[in-house]
Amino acid sequence: MSCPICGEATVKVYRPFCSKRCADLDLAKWLNGSYAVPSQREEDVDADIPSEETRPDRRH
Template sequence: MANEPRPRCPICGKPPQPQTRPFCSPRCAQIDLGRWLSGDYAVPAEPARDEDEEGQD
């Protein structure tokens, strides 16, 4: 366990602070939030099918 890498801030790589974990600062937390809200991060998925298309298979 002693050789396990410690988690780092996902934005800048600095050690996280307890009050803003997993980030090192409120600034990095805001950067991450901005990326989510602007659509920079996305979960890959297939487009949803319409109900009309389902009955045609």
């Protein structure tokens, strides 16, 4: 089995990754939204966001 991040051979402790670094890189991709599970919904996602949340002048 090879690491899905770099392609090196996996290490039992970090399986399916080869190292803690590759495991952390994969986690970071999930946390920042690089990976996403496709929705089965046909509606537009933006339609679910209230209009006050989409205003560009809204303070954070």
